[in-house]
Amino acid sequence: MTYSEVSRRTRINRSALREWARNRDLVDKYEGPGDCVRCHPLPGLPHPEGAYSYLLGLYLGDGYISYVGDRKKRVWAMRIACADAWPGLISECVDALKSLRPGHPVHVTNRIGCKDVSAQWKHWPCYFPQHGPGRKHTRRIELAPWQDDITHRHPRSLLRGLFHSDGCRFTNPVRRKIAGEWRHYEYPRYFFTNESQDILGICTRHLDQLGIEWKMTRRNNVSVAQRASVALLDEFIGPKY
Numbered sequence: 001m002t003y004s005e006v007s008r009r010t011r012i013n014r015s016a017l018r019e020w021a022r023n024r025d026l027v028d029k030y031e032g033p034g035d036c037v038r039c040h041p042l043p044g045l046p047h048p049e050g051a052y053s054y055l056l057g058l059y060l061g062d063g064y065i066s067y068v069g070d071r072k073k074r075v076w077a078m079r080i081a082c083a084d085a086w087p088g089l090i091s092e093c094v095d096a097l098k099s100l101r102p103g104h105p106v107h108v109t110n111r112i113g114c115k116d117v118s119a120q121w122k123h124w125p126c127y128f129p130q131h132g133p134g135r136k137h138t139r140r141i142e143l144a145p146w147q148d149d150i151t152h153r154h155p156r157s158l159l160r161g162l163f164h165s166d167g168c169r170f171t172n173p174v175r176r177k178i179a180g181e182w183r184h185y186e187y188p189r190y191f192f193t194n195e196s197q198d199i200l201g202i203c204t205r206h207l208d209q210l211g212i213e214w215k216m217t218r219r220n221n222v223s224v225a226q227r228a229s230v231a232l233l234d235e236f237i238g239p240k241y
């Protein structure tokens, strides 16, 4: 058969088939079209990119990837811890996982004070190469160039994920005497707290991209307090819900 004919029947694109004819090892690694875009002989990008960027933010905050059951089967679970206090965030996390892998189950497990949102797949480490032994702040966390491409196209989704997992928006009540009268003001501000300097750097780099002013208030804490910058974050993050 011609490449075109095989391509038509298998729905595998022609250039991939040609690549495989040259390099048989790639065929053994292949697990079916549409399964893992990173393992494809011609790696693509996870999609939808916005959902991926959001999930990456959640993962960098409160997510981890671990083996499920038998190590030999190499099935991984992506787990994200979501506080019970914010049911809206739990369903947003479920939706993001579902849109990234349509038709595959997402589990919500009760734990004390929070829920684990998880999904199993052999290829989570391909999508989140930051996976590794030990806690995130004890090792280097760097985005792969292809992840950087996505997050710079979708900085708001990434920041939304980061602030949803390790951030908060709160209002500082302030009392001031003006012309003999006490007035009450509220200053909303955002905090992002993480022990990893690398993850803090990923956060501030994307804040910079959007022209949002920030300050380090502690070694592990980024604060956004300047009014116009808070307003920018309010456009796509807002209070947890």
Ligand SMILES: [Zn+2]
Pocket (backbone or CB within 6 Å): 036, 037, 038, 039, 122, 123, 126
């Ligand atoms: Zn893969």
